Amino acid sequence: MTQAYDIVVVGAGMVGAALATGLGQDGFRVAVVDRAPAPGFDPDTAPDIRVSALSAGTERYLQRLGAWPQISAMRSTRYRRLAVWDETRHPLSTLLPRQLTEVEFDAANLDCAHLGHIVENSVTQRALWQAAEAEPGVTVLAGRGVSALEQDPDIATLTLDDGQRLQAQLVVGADGGQSRVRELAGIGIARNQYQQQAMVISARYRGPVADITWQGFYPSGPRAFLPLHSAGEQYPDESWASLVWYDAPAELARLKALTNTELLAEIQRSFPPQLPALTHIEARASFPIARQHATRYFSGRVVLAGDAAHTINPLAGQGVNLGFQDAQCLQDQLREARRAGLDLASEPWLRRYEQLRRPANRRMMLAMDLFYHLFSNRIPPVHLLRNLGLGAARALPLARNQVTRYAMGLDDQLPAALKKLTERLPGLGRL
Structure with missing residues (x-):
């Protein structure tokens, strides 16, 4: 049996589900395919x-989709x-007072109520x-994977692992870093594995x-x-937290x-020492953590979004926010293609999406790698440079606030000085 849609979104994680919702609200007939059951x-x-740190820009997007009230009704x-600070002790540390290398970004300095929300991924996905x-135009097909993809001049056909066939003008791969859609479309990936891994710990504190x-x-x-959030009546005067510990694989295996x-x-x-008593x-x-970037964002009737197109160092938790920005941009381009009466896989619109999103995603990759290179070593000149940088950030509130607005998704450009630094990082030209 073959079913026809305008668009098939493969992957109903946070980014795929958001894109499908937005497209449904715009009147597209959409199918969403995911191997997992409903969260x-x-x-x-x-x-x-x-958990993810959802920026203020992401919150506004989720409000428009109608998902934020459900998130608030659950947990956020x-x-x-x-706050950020340098914990590396070195003789050069004495050249600057310790308090000058501790930087705090505060919503009050931006006339904002908050910088963002920490939300469990399952809560965001469920909402x-x-x-x-x-949405009447959205069909969710849970518990099914994709086994084959065919692209013809006029249509794309997906075969699911239960034998069902779906046809659409466009297939969106939003199925994560190990994207099956990306593989079936023959889109390559540039990948850089970091030496560190990350351990996440869910804990209660007093x-x-x-x-x-x-x-x-x-x-x-x-x-x-x-x-x-609060640990509730069962554990009075206690709260929950998520801790993240980055280290070498052998050390994390020991832990x-x-x-x-x-x-x-x-x-x-x-x-x-700022950690409360657990x-x-x-x-x-x-x-493991890795930086990867698809060699292109579309091929024929397939386009990528979110982690299927790019993954970054999770230092500041910006990966999902970038994915939501992809979803918004792609939705805008598809709406314009339909308004112009064109095929949804029309190359000018998909190329425009890539031209908008690739530089923005690359800038955030470079910014995260800048922090990685500056802080993951004991080299004395670099140690002094990062302490001077933190001291400057503390002393220059305008620059500090520009960085904050960029991380919050309120501005789409890095501050000029930071942009120049990222352009000089080694080995990143192919991104």
Whole structure:
């Protein structure tokens, strides 16, 4: 049996579900295909170990899609401040007072209520599935994968693993870093594996819900604190948090082998002193981190969005925000193509999407790699440079606020000085 749609979105994660919802609201007939079942939510359970820092720009987008009220009704944590500092001790550290290398970004300085929200990925995804399913033109096909793709001059045909066939003018690959759609379309990928991995820990701490997220930078990688919600009546005076520990694979393997009690003590000993007293570890997981960028964003009747097109170092949690920006941009281009009466896979519109999104995604990749190169070493001149940079950021509120607005998704350009630095990073020209 073959079913016809305007667009088939493969991947109903956060980006794919958002794109499908937006396209449905624009009147397109859309099918969304995903291997996983619909995400669930139980308010009495511990938080999902996978969380994202959703920017203010992303929040506005999710409001337009109608998903933000559902997110707020489940769980989200607003943060007003973001702090970074250098934890590497070195003789050159004495050249600058320590307080000058600690920088705090505050929403109050931008006349904003907050910088963003920390939200469990499953909460965001569930809210977007609900928004997609509420659109009459959107069909969600859960629990199914893609086994084949055929592209003809006038149509694309997807064969699912249950034998069902879907036809559409355009297929969107939003199926993650290991995209099956990207592979079937013959689109290559440039990949750079980092030496570090990341371990994520879901934990409870003693104290109220914090309004600050922070990262302390060590030569082995940053260690971050992301506040979540209250632990509820069962654990009075306690709150949930997500901790991130970047380090060498061998060190993370050692940490993962520890008991919860041993890991708790190791975290309190190894994290910055700003970490509140932990009371319980609920879950832990580690994953490799890599930067990758598709050699092109479209081929024939296939176009990529989100992690299928690009993944970045997760230092500042900007990956999903970039994916949402892809979704908004692609939706705009498809709406214009239809308004012009053109094929949805018309090359000028897909090329315009790539021309808009590739430089923006590359800029964020370069910015994250700049932090990676500056902070992941003990080389004395580089150590002094990053301390001077943090001191300058503290002393120059205008520049600091420009960086903050860029990270919040309010501005689409890096500050000029940071842009010049990223252009000089080694080995990034092929991005």
